[in-house]
Amino acid sequence: xxxxxxLPADSGFGLHNLPxxxxxxxDDPAKRVGVRxxxxxxxxxxxxxxxxxxxxxAGRAPVFHGTLNAFMALGxxxxxSVRGRLQDLLSADGPDDFRASETHRASGMHPxxxxxxxxxxxxxxxxxxxxxxxxxxxxxxxxxxxENALMPNWLHLPVxxxxxxxxxxxxxxxxxxxxGQQKPDDGAxxxxxxxxxxxxxxxxxxxxxxxxLGSPIPIxxxxxxxxxxxxxxxxxxxxxxxxxxxPLGPFxxxxxxxxxxxxxxxTAALNPFRVAGEAQDASAGNPEPLPYLRQSGxxxxxxxxxxxxxxxxxxxxxxxARSNARYLYWSPEQQLAHHTVNGCNARxxxxxxxxxxxxxxxxxxGSFLELTWRGTRPIQLPSGETRTxxxxxxxxxxxxxxxxxxxxISFGEVEGxxxxxx
Amino acid sequence: xxxxxxLPADSGFGLHNLPxxxxxxxDDPAKRVGVRxxxxxxxxxxxxxxxxxxxxxAGRAPVFHGTLNAFMALGxxxxxSVRGRLQDLLSADGPDDFRASETHRASGMHPxxxxxxxxxxxxxxxxxxxxxxxxxxxxxxxxxxxENALMPNWLHLPVxxxxxxxxxxxxxxxxxxxxGQQKPDDGAxxxxxxxxxxxxxxxxxxxxxxxxLGSPIPIxxxxxxxxxxxxxxxxxxxxxxxxxxxPLGPFxxxxxxxxxxxxxxxTAALNPFRVAGEAQDASAGNPEPLPYLRQSGxxxxxxxxxxxxxxxxxxxxxxxARSNARYLYWSPEQQLAHHTVNGCNARxxxxxxxxxxxxxxxxxxGSFLELTWRGTRPIQLPSGETRTxxxxxxxxxxxxxxxxxxxxISFGEVEGxxxxxx
Numbered sequence: 001x002x003x004x005x006x007l008p009a010d011s012g013f014g015l016h017n018l019p020x021x022x023x024x025x026x027d028d029p030a031k032r033v034g035v036r037x038x039x040x041x042x043x044x045x046x047x048x049x050x051x052x053x054x055x056x057x058a059g060r061a062p063v064f065h066g067t068l069n070a071f072m073a074l075g076x077x078x079x080x081s082v083r084g085r086l087q088d089l090l091s092a093d094g095p096d097d098f099r100a101s102e103t104h105r106a107s108g109m110h111p112x113x114x115x116x117x118x119x120x121x122x123x124x125x126x127x128x129x130x131x132x133x134x135x136x137x138x139x140x141x142x143x144x145x146x147e148n149a150l151m152p153n154w155l156h157l158p159v160x161x162x163x164x165x166x167x168x169x170x171x172x173x174x175x176x177x178x179x180g181q182q183k184p185d186d187g188a189x190x191x192x193x194x195x196x197x198x199x200x201x202x203x204x205x206x207x208x209x210x211x212x213l214g215s216p217i218p219i220x221x222x223x224x225x226x227x228x229x230x231x232x233x234x235x236x237x238x239x240x241x242x243x244x245x246x247p248l249g250p251f252x253x254x255x256x257x258x259x260x261x262x263x264x265x266x267t268a269a270l271n272p273f274r275v276a277g278e279a280q281d282a283s284a285g286n287p288e289p290l291p292y293l294r295q296s297g298x299x300x301x302x303x304x305x306x307x308x309x310x311x312x313x314x315x316x317x318x319x320x321a322r323s324n325a326r327y328l329y330w331s332p333e334q335q336l337a338h339h340t341v342n343g344c345n346a347r348x349x350x351x352x353x354x355x356x357x358x359x360x361x362x363x364x365x366g367s368f369l370e371l372t373w374r375g376t377r378p379i380q381l382p383s384g385e386t387r388t389x390x391x392x393x394x395x396x397x398x399x400x401x402x403x404x405x406x407x408x409i410s411f412g413e414v415e416g417x418x419x420x421x422x
Numbered sequence: 423x424x425x426x427x428x429l430p431a432d433s434g435f436g437l438h439n440l441p442x443x444x445x446x447x448x449d450d451p452a453k454r455v456g457v458r459x460x461x462x463x464x465x466x467x468x469x470x471x472x473x474x475x476x477x478x479x480a481g482r483a484p485v486f487h488g489t490l491n492a493f494m495a496l497g498x499x500x501x502x503s504v505r506g507r508l509q510d511l512l513s514a515d516g517p518d519d520f521r522a523s524e525t526h527r528a529s530g531m532h533p534x535x536x537x538x539x540x541x542x543x544x545x546x547x548x549x550x551x552x553x554x555x556x557x558x559x560x561x562x563x564x565x566x567x568x569e570n571a572l573m574p575n576w577l578h579l580p581v582x583x584x585x586x587x588x589x590x591x592x593x594x595x596x597x598x599x600x601x602g603q604q605k606p607d608d609g610a611x612x613x614x615x616x617x618x619x620x621x622x623x624x625x626x627x628x629x630x631x632x633x634x635l636g637s638p639i640p641i642x643x644x645x646x647x648x649x650x651x652x653x654x655x656x657x658x659x660x661x662x663x664x665x666x667x668x669p670l671g672p673f674x675x676x677x678x679x680x681x682x683x684x685x686x687x688x689t690a691a692l693n694p695f696r697v698a699g700e701a702q703d704a705s706a707g708n709p710e711p712l713p714y715l716r717q718s719g720x721x722x723x724x725x726x727x728x729x730x731x732x733x734x735x736x737x738x739x740x741x742x743a744r745s746n747a748r749y750l751y752w753s754p755e756q757q758l759a760h761h762t763v764n765g766c767n768a769r770x771x772x773x774x775x776x777x778x779x780x781x782x783x784x785x786x787x788g789s790f791l792e793l794t795w796r797g798t799r800p801i802q803l804p805s806g807e808t809r810t811x812x813x814x815x816x817x818x819x820x821x822x823x824x825x826x827x828x829x830x831i832s833f834g835e836v837e838g839x840x841x842x843x844x
Binding site for chain 2: 124125130151153157159160161162164165166168169176178179180181183189190192200208213214215216237240243244245246247248249250251252253255256257263279286289291292338339341342343344345347350408419422
């Protein structure tokens with residue numbers, strides 16, 4: 001598949017990707033849906049208005065004006081149809097309805113640098129899981145020792161918690177260092193700016209049609225409800241979290257900001273990158289999950305992930321960790337089946353994140369807590385600086401891409417810079 | 423204040439209350455805002471359309487068509503103005519713009535039994551606190567013994583967690599018994615319907631204008647952001663909760679349903695019922711909170727609460743517990759100041775609940791877990807039945823009212839009946 005735009009052969013944003021996002025322009029401040037092709041944004045609201053794409057099941061209501069929620073709600077049939085049509089319309093040798101019209105090309109495409117991106121969806125609920133075995137083991141080892149690292153429930157269910165939807169922000173939004181209560185080991189609680197500000201490298205997915213209250217999504221149907229994926233930085237204030245989290249879980253240590261990348265990579269674009277994942281049975285020394293969590297086929301996604309750090313003194317970001325989504329023990333399908341098995345309803349636009357993704361080596365951990373082992377092993381930076389946790393002015397970039405057989409699918413980046421506490 | 427309607431002197435829904443709700447009618451299925459006066463619903467969308475109420479700050483956009491979110495966002499000035507105008511318009515001796523018009527009365531009022539109630543707001547985020555000292559002590563005593571009942575953080579901050587917004591439902595919605603993983607003490611985890619289905623008696627509030635991300639709400643401003651209160655039943659599956667909740671808190675043990683009462687009692691209606699609450703200083707043997715949580719004035723609300731149970735065999739509900747909102751240690755203002763102190767943004771329509779409200783005596787506990795002391799002391803019912811946790815067909819009603827100096831403010835009820843697991 002070759003686009004009619006002149007893209008480099010190794011572009012991560014070619015016709016195999018076509019991620020969805022929500023944008024506006026200086027000329028037209030209305031939010032609308034676009035797909036990214038190279039460094040161009042194709043305006044789906046324009047294509048819809050001009051009859052260049054039809055959306056099965058949508059009726060007469062516009063689908064691409066506003067956020068992605070309406071399109072997410074329509075399900076796999078509509079997604080596949082629109083994706084196929086876009087791949088045709090935007091290819092060098094497909095139908096020329098779009099590419100042959102000077103007017104359409106001028107009005108229906110925008111240079112990436114001229115658009116303003118917005119959150120891809122109105123996020124009704126945001127859920128954060130804890131699905132990387134190495135991450136759970138690392139954290140458990142630090143706090144309880146290696147013998148009791150994994151909690152007894154961890155291998156039996158995808159542990160998760162409700163996060164805060166209101167403070168999910170788009171890449172590029174500054175992150176104000178949170179204030180809160182912290183408890184010194186040897187004294188009364190104190191109030192002040194967090195001193196242990198951290199990141200969590202995660203992969204998130206947006207829910208498609210979802211389910212009615214009381215009607216779970218079976219594991220075998222779960223993939224039909226996964227619209228697509230984004231990078232997630234689950235900013236974490238470890239000192240606030242440590243004091244508050246027993247017994248009801250993370251709260252203010254997380255809720256000050258969660259950043260996501262602007263382009264939602266469709267599930268269909270990632271299907272070629274499926275891999276087996278760690279066996280969930282006795283062959284790998286693991287308990288077999290209960291039937292409602294048992295998943296056949298390739299459960300994991302081979303997506304390369306990176307954590308980059310740029311302090312105020314540095315000219316360019318330094319990669320401080322490389323990880324991979326294949327390290328996740330629990331899959332998105334298992335997360336969604338578990339989340340709804342009690343009847344809880346998931347709605348179009350709900351966001352579910354994986355939890356920190358850590359690999360087996362010390363340079364593949366997805367948080368500074370782990371990379372610096374609770375601050376005991378500072379990271380050396382090319383600027384001569386060191387870091388344990390984040391300083392004001394530090395910028396963190398998470399990046400992701402899937403590469404195989406000459407096809408590259410890029411997630412782009414999610415960036416956030418720490419502003420001083422107010 | 424006497425209404426022009428013929429209400430009993432002790433009505434809990436007189437002019438002193440005027441709670442807000444969202445309703446529709448058979449003739450007009452559009453959701454709109456009403457106030458309850460006795461057993462009548464006054465249609466505020468109608469009053470707005472016909473120029474009988476003006477909303478300061480609203481501009482030309484309709485405020486009362488749809489949910490309460492738009493009105494909640496306008497803040498105290500608008501709330502006081504509308505409430506004052508309604509008390510005038512609906513009184514026996516105020517301006518006769520409304521009451522003297524046969525047309526207005528016929529079109530702008532509906533018998534309560536003829537309307538369908540809906541959720542009062544689109545709830546962006548739902549947060550559940552844990553603010554009753556007796557409840558936290560009871561649960562801690564059962565699980566860790568009396569010496570370590572309260573966690574070290576409990577007296578220093580209002581412990582809370584993010585709940586699930588999608589499954590907040592209105593009173594009268596059936597509650598399907600959830601299925602999920604449970605862990606027998608002496609065996610592998612099993613999957614099935616919850617056997618320990620419980621309630622939590624709570625008081626919730628809706629957030630008004632709220633705050634921008636990064637800008638906390640100071641404790642002294644917090645009351646200006648509290649629109650009004652509802653009863654909350656935080657249904658809980660104790661067996662699912664027990665197995666899943668370490669270390670990230672309650673998840674599927676709660677997210678299958680949270681029921682709320684339909685009428686939002688305005689904060690202004692409750693001001694006459696403020697009481698001191700337990701001293702938060704050395705005079706009561708308590709640590710003084712950090713300055714951001716220190717609240718002057720009367721912190722608590724004297725609201726009588728009741729838990730009623732009706733099994734399928736019973737003709738009427740039996741009161742199994744009586745409690746009071748004054749037993750809460752942490753106030754709504756403290757909850758909101760804490761929730762936003764890290765910069766987390768609260769939005770109009772967010773719901774925050776108190777946590778189970780338990781008094782000091784065994785008949786004032788707000789959950790069956792406590793009332794039956796983990797199922798060891800079954801409740802005897804007039805039907806001859808006993809209950810530890812809830813059986814299919816059981817209906818639970820929570821009720822609340824504030825009574826003082828001849829004024830009665832009723833919350834009405836929140837009801838839910840247990841349907842068998844699917």
